[in-house]
Amino acid sequence: MIVIDYQNRKPIYEQIVERFELLIVRGILEPDSQIPSVRSLAMELSINPNTIQKAYAVLEQEGFIYAVKGKGNFVSGDKKLLIERRKTTFFLDLRNLLREGMDMGVSRDECVNEVDHIYEEGIL
Template sequence: MFELDLRSRKPIYEQLVDKLKELIINEVLKPDEQLPSVRTLAQQLTINPNTIQKAYRELETQGFIYSQKGKGSFVNPNNQQIDLKKIETVLRELEKLILEALYLGIRPEEMVKLIRELDAPKGGEESND
């Protein structure tokens, strides 16, 4: 499904939350699709089931998934509304960070380069502009 960086400073559950959100937003995981059980995913990723449970709880709090007792966790089909609110929040935060970066002397070209690198296709391929 995906890999986690066990050497990263970012906690494993946060990495898991980010990866699952990415899969949901990019519609790799479809609305109402069942997520792997906590036990199954813990075995696949060889991490503690409590870590998976914490990530699922966070995703549920953020509205990306919902749980049904005895059945499991599923992708929330109402993501469009959540995404619009989230996009608004992220854009406001991004604006503040960009203004701060400009104030600190980071050139706009450097920020654009960083964005392009982050948006480059996986596997090391970069598009030439």
């Protein structure tokens, strides 16, 4: 379910957040379904439980999950809202990448051509 890429420069907790967001938005994790406990996911991934707790805190803050005292963490039910939040994050990231590309001298045409290529080839 969750795979960590140790070669990725993103912090592990951010990778966990992104993976859960995708699983929730795509409907793989259904509304009100329970997600693994901090301890069990930490053991499964062989990482510090504090890292999982940080990821869960971000997911809760962003509205992707909710906590039930004494029961665990569950997937939030408003899928449309979650998709919109994910899209907002995507477009903010895209904006930052485009700014970085512009700073490196990447032209608008190069960006548009690459996006077209990705969509045509289905390389996502």
